[in-house]
Every structure is written in structure tokens, then in C-alpha cells.
Amino acid sequence: MDVVRLGRGPEAPWKSMSAEELENQYSPSRWVIRLGAEEALRTYSQIGIEATRRARATGRSLLHVPYGDAKGETLDIYLPHEAPEAFPVFVFVHGGYWQCGSKDESAFMVEPLIAQGVAVVTVAYDIAPRGNLDQMVDQVTRSTAFVQKRYPSNEGIYLCGHSAGAQLAAMMLLADWTKLGVTPNLKGFFLVSGVYDLEPILYTSQNAPLHLTLEDAQRNSPQLLMALTQPADPTCHVLVIVGQHDSPEFQRQSREFYQVLPTLCRGGWKASFEELRNVDHFEIIENLTQKDDVLTQIILKTIFR
Numbered sequence: 001m002d003v004v005r006l007g008r009g010p011e012a013p014w015k016s017m018s019a020e021e022l023e024n025q026y027s028p029s030r031w032v033i034r035l036g037a038e039e040a041l042r043t044y045s046q047i048g049i050e051a052t053r054r055a056r057a058t059g060r061s062l063l064h065v066p067y068g069d070a071k072g073e074t075l076d077i078y079l080p081h082e083a084p085e086a087f088p089v090f091v092f093v094h095g096g097y098w099q100c101g102s103k104d105e106s107a108f109m110v111e112p113l114i115a116q117g118v119a120v121v122t123v124a125y126d127i128a129p130r131g132n133l134d135q136m137v138d139q140v141t142r143s144t145a146f147v148q149k150r151y152p153s154n155e156g157i158y159l160c161g162h163s164a165g166a167q168l169a170a171m172m173l174l175a176d177w178t179k180l181g182v183t184p185n186l187k188g189f190f191l192v193s194g195v196y197d198l199e200p201i202l203y204t205s206q207n208a209p210l211h212l213t214l215e216d217a218q219r220n221s222p223q224l225l226m227a228l229t230q231p232a233d234p235t236c237h238v239l240v241i242v243g244q245h246d247s248p249e250f251q252r253q254s255r256e257f258y259q260v261l262p263t264l265c266r267g268g269w270k271a272s273f274e275e276l277r278n279v280d281h282f283e284i285i286e287n288l289t290q291k292d293d294v295l296t297q298i299i300l301k302t303i304f305r
């Protein structure tokens with residue numbers, strides 16, 4: 001009889017890969033077709049910096065707002081042009097393998113979302129080597145609670161994470177809000193090109209600054225934790241999204257995470273899976289600067305359904 005392990009597919013294909021192949025699969029920039037790896041990373045960062053500059057120049061923004069006492073615990077808030085009393089809030093958790101990236105180059109989606117009356121928050125958290133995974137999860141938890149306390153009459157908080165940021169956002173599906181004294185009005189999750197089972201990362205160069213042990217990886221893998229919990233809000237929508245040109249391992253991670261969501265979605269949560277055509281790991285977020293982009297439209301339709 002086959003033994004199927006809880007939370008993971010019956011076979012973990014990465015276990016039979018060579019070290020070189022595993023490194024390749026978990027290096028998103030190597031799968032970019034339109035550009036070389038280094039240029040892809042440079043372009044992503046440039047587009048993020050430029051979008052952030054525009055967002056800060058044109059919009060009503062509150063920058064570097066502390067959500068905690070530590071120096072790195074700040075977030076940026078971009079408010080809609082015509083601010084009514086209440087609005088939906090889109091919270092973005094940037095990626096960068098928990099060791100690079102920042103909120104200061106991640107305001108990609110601000111222009112198209114604030115134009116439609118959605119506030120955007122970009123969260124800073126202490127990346128490695130300053131922070132570890134448990135601290136980052138705690139920081140994202142506290143920043144989400146902060147947003148709820150700051151905007152108690154919000155029309156829904158929508159959490160979006162990219163890549164490593166999608167793992168941090170997905171961990172919010174499992175957060176215990178009671179100790180924070182507030183339950184955020186979470187209405188949707190956009191989990192974009194994420195990693196949900198962290199074990200393979202242990203065997204790549206990405207782990208050098210992270211120092212993850214197997215236990216750290218398991219404790220922070222939403223893929224393994226999902227089967228154990230109950231949802232808090234039955235109206236929440238979880239969208240798992242991956243690019244056609246993400247690596248096969250990234251595609252598998254997204255597909256398998258989507259497949260374990262029904263255990264969590266028993267309470268009536270709606271889960272969906274989208275593989276977006278013609279985009280790689282970086283374009284999928286870069287394109288959020290455009291109002292007619294497929295993912296921008298999916299986000300707006302989910303918020304205003």
C-alpha cells in the first residue's frame with residue numbers, strides 16, 4: 001500500500017534531484033526567458049523603485065509608519081485619491097528569499113489600485129541575517145493587526161505576497177489573532193509565485209544567510225500546517241497564482257498548496273488556482289503597474305465582487 005504523507009504529495013520530486021538541479025529550480029531568475037538572470041533581477045528592482053517613486057510623488061502617502069517598536073517594523077500607506085470613510089486595503093508583502101527586497105521598491109500596484117479606491121500598504125520586515133523566519137512571520141502578523149486597528153471600518157483587508165512574501169502571507173491563514181487583541185477583517189489572499197514547503201530550500205545556497213534547520217523549515221511551511229487548522233472567516237477567498245514561466249518546482253509548490261487548501265476551506269472558503277500565461281516570476285509582479293494587466297484585473301474583481 002502507498003503511504004501518502006499528510007500535506008505533501010505522494011512523491012517529492014526535488015528529493016531525487018542533483019544539488020545543481022535543485023539550485024536551478026529554486027533560482028527564479030534563471031527561468032526568465034526575455035532577459036538574462038542578472039538583468040531580470042535588475043529590471044525588477046528598477047521597475048519597483050520607479051513605481052514607488054511615482055506612488056510617493058503623486059498620491060497621498062504615509063511613509064515609514066511604525067507598526068512595532070523595532071527599527072525595521074514600519075509600513076507605507078498609500079491612500080486612494082478620493083478617500084471615503086472606508087475603503088478596502090491591499091497589503092503587499094515583498095519577496096526576495098527572506099534576504100533581499102524592501103517595501104521601498106515594492107509599490108508596483110499602487111497607481112492602478114488607488115485609482116479604484118483601494119488603499120495599498122507595503123510592509124517592511126527584518127530580512128536575514130538581521131531577522132529569522134519566525135520573527136518575519138510575527139512581524140507580518142503584527143503589521144496586519146496594525147492595519148486593522150488603524151482602519152477599523154475597512155471594507156476588507158486583502159493580503160498579497162510574492163515568492164518568499166507569499167509564504168509569509170500564507171502563514172496569516174494560520175495566525176492566532178487572540179493574543180493581538182484584534183481579528184483583522186481578512187477577505188482575500190493573493191499568493192503569487194510562492195514557496196509553501198520550505199524543506200527543499202535547506203539544500204540550496206539560499207539557506208546560507210537564513211540558517212534554517214529542518215524544524216525551522218517545517219514550522220514555517222504552510223503546506224504542512226494547513227491540514228491541521230480551521231478557517232476563521234468563511235467569506236475569505238484564497239487565490240494561488242503562479243506564472244507559466246516560473247520553474248517547474250515553483251509551479252508544483254503552488255499546485256500542491258492549492259490542493260491542500262480544501263482541508264482549510266471546509267468552512268466555505270473559496271480557493272482558486274491560476275497559472276498566468278506568458279509571465280515569469282518577476283513580470284507577474286512588474287505588470288501590476290498596469291491597470292489592464294490580467295492579475296490587476298483579477299485583484300480588482302476579487303475586491304469588488
Ligand SMILES: N[C@@H](CC(=O)c1ccccc1NC=O)C(=O)O
Nearest residue numbers: 027028029030095096097163164
Ligand atoms: N536570487 C534569486 C532572487 C529571488 O529569488 C527573488 C528576487 C526578488 C523578488 C523575489 C525573489 N524570489 C523569492 O522570494 C533568484 O535567483 O532569482
